[in-house]
Amino acid sequence: MSAFPEDIQSSLNSIRPRLLGFARLQLRSAAAAEDVVQDALEAALANLSKFAGAAAFQTWVFSILKNKIIDELRRNSRMECDVDAEAALDETVAELFNERDHWAEMPAAWGNPQGSLEQKRFWEVMEACLDNLPAAPARVFTMREFLDLETEEICKELAISPSNCWVLLHRARIGLRECLGRRWFGESTA
């Protein structure tokens, strides 16, 4: 390791927390995240000659990590069944709508939520809300919105049908909307 220039080392050290957080969101396991980040960093160091310029470095390491995560998800594509979290989300969805499937209660407005993105605390709440989702919708949502995969790719990786994929994405968005509404945008619980 000491053979590598110091700025590479410090650059790797400085992005490590973000790499770990990124991987943890996808894999939902701190241990699996450690493994995959370690893997990606080793691959990055072994292939240092392939990247050029400090600006591209982070992007390059991230793309390596992204591929490692997709490999890991593919290897481990059977999604665990999260009985309690699934039941809680079912209930959340059921309570939103009345017997005619219209809003039981008008969803509150969030005003101008854009400013939240600047706040560190917002991302902590977001992470907690993602962790609260059942494994299946959380995984599909993060593959879609975090790894930027198209639904066809997600279906292929996880061996599920497109309609199943859309159902999971809808449930994830509903669940996150409810959680952020309650825990960040200050909606009162009815």
Added chain:
Amino acid sequence: MMMSCKHATELISQGLDRPLSRSERLRLRLHLLLCLGCRRTQAQFRFLREAMRQHPWKL
């Protein structure tokens, strides 16, 4: 017969993941015109995407 809000939220979500058909788009647009709750939901689903794009762990 107006589309249900539940179905409207499904189409709003799917609209982020696949192109909606012409008739789906028309029916959804009509529903949104009349339904504040679903307009808010659409804005919030879009915000979720925007937020994930700007996630500090993401590059």
